Amino acid sequence: MRPHRLxxxxxxxxxxxxxxxxxxxxxxGLFLLHGETGAGKTTLLDAIGFALYGRVPGERGKTxxxxxxxxAAGTRTEVQxxxxxxxxxxxxxxxxxQERPKLRGPPSRPRSSSRNSPARRGGPFPPARARRTTKxxx
Numbered sequence: 001m002r003p004h005r006l007x008x009x010x011x012x013x014x015x016x017x018x019x020x021x022x023x024x025x026x027x028x029g030l031f032l033l034h035g036e037t038g039a040g041k042t043t044l045l046d047a048i049g050f051a052l053y054g055r056v057p058g059e060r061g062k063t064x065x066x067x068x069x070x071x072a073a074g075t076r077t078e079v080q081x082x083x084x085x086x087x088x089x090x091x092x093x094x095x096x097x098q099e100r101p102k103l104r105g106p107p108s109r110p111r112s113s114s115r116n117s118p119a120r121r122g123g124p125f126p127p128a129r130a131r132r133t134t135k136x137x138x
Contacts, residue, residue, distance in 0.1 A: 001084070002022075002084045002085075003081060004021070004023050004082040005019065005080075005082040006022070006081050006082075007020075007079070008047045008079050009076070009079075010071030011043065011046075011066055011067070011079055013039070013043045013068065014040060014043060014068055015070025016070075020044060033045075048081060051093075067096070076098070077096055080092070080094075
């Protein structure tokens with residue numbers, strides 16, 4: 001497995017969206033993840049494990065709490081990993097089960113987890129485009 005790009009939103013130590021391009025880091029060979037305590041090094045490794053296996057390794061995986069405490073209430077927790085696995089380039093997107101804000105009534109309700117893993121031969125995936133929404137006339 002060779003990781004190319006990792007994007008995490010509201011995951012672990014990261015309240016917003018953080019993206020890491022491993023191709024840029026590995027252009028000169030090896031690279032090192034280093035930083036201050038609490039900077040998010042383990043969170044990046046947890047995100048890769050979560051994208052690949054749907055769970056976080058070790059004791060951290062038992063808490064079932066992957067969502068960042070720093071994220072806005074309406075921000076959905078998501079991990080997206082682009083990697084080459086067995087000669088196929090894949091984009092794996094996982095969203096853990098999490099509370100979502102309700103429009104009416106109690107403050108939140110559970111939202112189920114999801115996974116999406118399209119495969120692609122060749123180069124990188126094209127950038128994701130924003131969805132268009134249309135209002136129906138009634």
